[in-house]
Amino acid sequence: MASASSSSSSTNWIMESGEIPHVLAVDDSLIDRKLVEKLLRNSSCRVTTAENGLRALELLGLTNGEHSTLNGRSKVNLIITDYCMPGMTGYELLKKIKESSVMREVPVVIMSSENIPTRINKCLEEGAEMFMLKPLKESDVRELTCQLMNLGR
Amino acid sequence: MDGVTVQLEQQLFDYTASLFNEGFLDDQFNQLEQLQDETNPDFVVEVVTLFFDDAERLLNELTTSLGQENIDFKRLDAYVHQLKGSSSSIGAQTVHKTCISFCNFCTEKNVEGCLKSLQQVKHEYSLVKTKLETLFKMEQELLASRLSDLKVE
Numbered sequence: 001m002a003s004a005s006s007s008s009s010s011t012n013w014i015m016e017s018g019e020i021p022h023v024l025a026v027d028d029s030l031i032d033r034k035l036v037e038k039l040l041r042n043s044s045c046r047v048t049t050a051e052n053g054l055r056a057l058e059l060l061g062l063t064n065g066e067h068s069t070l071n072g073r074s075k076v077n078l079i080i081t082d083y084c085m086p087g088m089t090g091y092e093l094l095k096k097i098k099e100s101s102v103m104r105e106v107p108v109v110i111m112s113s114e115n116i117p118t119r120i121n122k123c124l125e126e127g128a129e130m131f132m133l134k135p136l137k138e139s140d141v142r143e144l145t146c147q148l149m150n151l152g153r
Numbered sequence: 154m155d156g157v158t159v160q161l162e163q164q165l166f167d168y169t170a171s172l173f174n175e176g177f178l179d180d181q182f183n184q185l186e187q188l189q190d191e192t193n194p195d196f197v198v199e200v201v202t203l204f205f206d207d208a209e210r211l212l213n214e215l216t217t218s219l220g221q222e223n224i225d226f227k228r229l230d231a232y233v234h235q236l237k238g239s240s241s242s243i244g245a246q247t248v249h250k251t252c253i254s255f256c257n258f259c260t261e262k263n264v265e266g267c268l269k270s271l272q273q274v275k276h277e278y279s280l281v282k283t284k285l286e287t288l289f290k291m292e293q294e295l296l297a298s299r300l301s302d303l304k305v306e
Binding site: 029030031032034035038039041042084086113134135137138 | 181185187196203204237238241
């Protein structure tokens, strides 16, 4: 798996003990959405899926400046998004999230089937926590959720 | 345990092994099987069925696109990219590999190459579909045999 952490602090990852992580997974492929959802559920996460960037922004309440439909009651702890999506790419989605004062602290992970260093660096520089190579494996997701729940302490 | 069940188990084991040995499936398929559990006992069949539906749709689109007078290679590439992704996600290795060379021909705008690739990917898809359907049928037979073993006085 090609991954590297950005230089930002690990406090983004810390959750209250006992809290179940809520992950927003964004991918235009139905198969990949189903896969990532199962992977995350098997790692004890609650999952909401979105099929494109616009829908993701809607769910996060970032489309028209209103309060998030999700974050009101069920805070999103992690956003995992595919890079290659028609319309808004994962990179563009990442940028929008990082531009938002409300959502910028939420860690964003980018997934891609292609291992392109310039693409990876671009995402990390824009503030992505990690870059993961598809297809995702159980070990990838376990590592991810471990970091999220800061069990490595 | 009944002799029939033992035989079916052996046949299933051997058949599954052959699919991996012959390169039709790769480790990602194992990942799918590992994800299956009591909360989602039909996970593999569900995801593979999604793949079949998706692949058939894409193969139709590809056929139509390549039949145009002015071939839209960008659109073609987008379809192949989708098929490449979904085949990789379920571990359909032969289909995935064929898609990789298909993508290259799209980039090169090589019509001849694209036509050959389409033929090849249709062939590979048809093969792996038959094999997976056989695999699922064998699993059903084994399950039925195990159930009937339980009923024997």
